[in-house]
Amino acid sequence: MAPMNWMILFIMxxxxxxxxxxxxxxxxxxxxxxxxxxxxxTKNYNKFI
Incomplete structure (x- = not known):
């Protein structure tokens, strides 16, 4: 059971x-x-000016 729990924790x-x-x-x-x-x-604004 312990390895499965560690695997689940690692995946989480x-x-x-x-x-x-x-x-x-x-x-x-x-x-x-x-x-x-x-x-x-700003570039467009400068073009309009």
Whole structure:
């Protein structure tokens, strides 16, 4: 029983790590896209001027 419990614990920790890393990655990508969009908007604004 002990090895099974250790395996379950390891899988749970691994899944939580994957979920947190994915969340951080997607949040970072969203922030990058927002920054890129802001830069594009400023470029368009400068073109209009």
């Amino acid at each position: 920790f691994f899944l939580t790590f994957i979920l947190t890393s994915n969340l951080i990655y997607f949040l970072y990508l969203k922030n990058l896209n927002m920054k890129i969009n802001k830069i594009k908007m």
